[in-house]
Amino acid sequence: MNEHTAAVTGIGMVTPLGIGTRPTWQGLLSGRSAAASDPELKGLPVDFSCQVSDLDACGRLTPRLALRLDRFCQMALIAAREAVADAGLSPERWDATRVAVVIGVGTTSFERLQPEVLKLAADRVRSVSPLMIPRSIPNIAAGEIALDLGARGPALAVSTACASGASALGTALLMLRCGQCDIALAGGAESVRNRISSAGFSQLGALSTRTSDPAGASRPFDSKRDGFVLSEGAAVLVLERPAHAEARRARARALLRGYGASCDAHHPTAPPPDGRGAADAILSALHDADLSAADIGHINAHGTSTPLNDAAEAHALRTVFAEPPPVTSVKGALGHTIGAAGAIEAATTALTLQHHMIPPTANHENPDPSLELDIVAATPRPVRTRAALSNSFGFGGQNAALVLTSA
Known part of the structure; x- marks a missing residue:
């Protein structure tokens, strides 16, 4: 390995195929689709999505923490914890000032923002949650991961729409190369399983309309493709400077x-x-x-x-x-x-x-x-x-x- 590369020493994933890297990988190998009718979208022109059905944020985090976080942030934190464990890292022992967090987010969070806007529209200003802003700002996933794991290096949000997760990894690679950190927790998180996202993407003509066959709706490069399927998930990769990974005898996946x-x-x-x-x-x-x-x-x-x-x-x-x-x-x-x-x-x-x-x-x-x-x-x-x-x-x-x- 040379210092131009970054060692991928840990991976954490939360996807509609499962919580964790192993169930996601096995699900992908099976070739099955996770798309199904979505009760959250009932009555809309496109009423199906790919759902993370067994998230149980209260059990995997804590009830108090889960309440504070929007869904995209919950998934980011669960993925980050898995990635750090997979890398064999201990936040209690690392140099916190040399650990960066870079998380890509494509949109602001609409999950709990929409109900708060409706309160405002109904002139119920005093009912608007004080958590509305910290729950929905795009950089909160990076901030919450840093807070949870004690990472005190740069913590950034990257937003390049559907390229955000890849842009975050590229940004982390550049940070490692220029010496801003030794370890970077980089990836992306998003949940667009909500009514406003479905309505908006539907009006753009971007979504598949196979409401009678959700599982067969997403068909990349197929001659009968007609749009994408709304989904949610998160992935965080632990990237390390090669010398740092070698010094602690870490296994690199890639x-x-x-x-x-x-x-x-x-x-x-x-x-x-x-x-x-x-x-x-x-x-x-x-x-x-x-x-x-x-x-x-x-x-x-x-x-x-x-x-x-x-x-x-x-x-x-x-x-x-x-x-x-x-x-x-x-x-x-x-x-x-x-x-x-x-x-x-x-x-x-x-x-x-x-x-x-x-x-x-x-x-x-x-x-x-x-x-x-x-x-x-x-x-x-x-x-x-x-x-x-x-x-x-x-x-x-x-x-x-x-x-x-x-x-």
Whole structure:
């Protein structure tokens, strides 16, 4: 390992497939979708989502702490605790001033904000919760993780829409390289399983309308794709300077080696059809990792299941790669976790490199011949590669690409 890379020494995940890295990984390998009818969305045009059904925040945290935190923050904290334990770190023994926290969040929290706004609209000012602001500000997840674990280095929120989780990991990598910290707890958290998010994304035409078949709704790169599925989740990765990880004889699951970012400067919500901004980010990440396209043996795609985004990403991949390597998208199983997506997908990419297995793209049943990609579908695919790419793109033309290599 060299000091240009970051060792991924711990992973924590909370997803609709399970609480923890192991159940999420096993669920992804099974190829099943977590989407189902959602009582929270009853009566809306799109009334289904991918839900974390067994969160039990009161039991996993404490009732007092759970009450203070919005759902996205609860999941971030649970994931961070798992990641730190997985890395074999003890907050009581680390140098707290050298531990950073960088968490990506795509939107502000609407979960408890909407009821408070309704109180204000009804002229019930005195009923507005004093916790409304600290529950909903985007940086509160980073702040609460730092508070819980005693991390006194920089604590940042990164918001690049659906690329937020990947941007947070890239930001943490840069911080490690320039010596701002020895350890970074980096990732993303989001919950868009709420009525206002469903209504808003539905009005944009971004959501799948397969209300009669929620489990089959998210189908990345499939010729019958019609939109993404609302979801929620969190992932936190422990990144360490290689010398720091080696000094404590830590196991590395993978290495984060390259980060690239760009902006489409094209449209507020739609990508350019040729995927030029995405291609720019991928090329930048490869350059940063000092690798070529030929070194990449697997791509964990953004793969939202929307007609425009999947086509643009496919175009970008064909621009960068003479023959794109095997591609998967976990959004077929997990739906779209927005700000958490890039972190969940980077964690999955690290696990793919560690276990030499690519999870299948759930619901990919009708290949779209115009995309010209090798989509892993139906069953996991064994792979032996030293390097993989994880893509994330978001509204505002945000693009982020991460290159991970085997440890």
